[in-house]
Amino acid sequence: MQGDLRTRPSGFTRASPPHFRTRRRQPPRLTEDRHADYRFRAQGPRAAVVAAVGRLAEGIDYQNFKSAVAKRQGPERAHVYGAVWEDLLAIQQGPRR
Numbered sequence: 009m010q011g012d013l014r015t016r017p018s019g020f021t022r023a024s025p026p027h028f029r030t031r032r033r034q035p036p037r038l039t040e041d042r043h044a045d046y047r048f049r050a051q052g053p054r055a056a057v058v059a060a061v062g063r064l065a066e067g068i069d070y071q072n073f074k075s076a077v078a079k080r081q082g083p084e085r086a087h088v089y090g091a092v093w094e095d096l097l098a099i100q101q102g103p104r105r
Contacts, residue, residue: 036060 036052050057070076074093078086 036050036057039049039051040047041049050060074086074089077089
């Protein structure tokens, strides 16, 4: 999907989500690659990306991420996330003896 973002004269990109829009000359560019290790990447001037990520953080409206996943995306998705969290916890704790 890279390269098809159309820039408006004001510096906004039509295809960018609202939290990635900025009035800077070079807004962050959001690209998608279904075959990469990270499906979506934001690239652009550091200050613009920092501002966009800050707006994302300000938009968090839940107290508990795990509960919000179950409520908003369903128990099946929550189960998948739970398996990932268990694997990450095992890595964090290190090898068992």
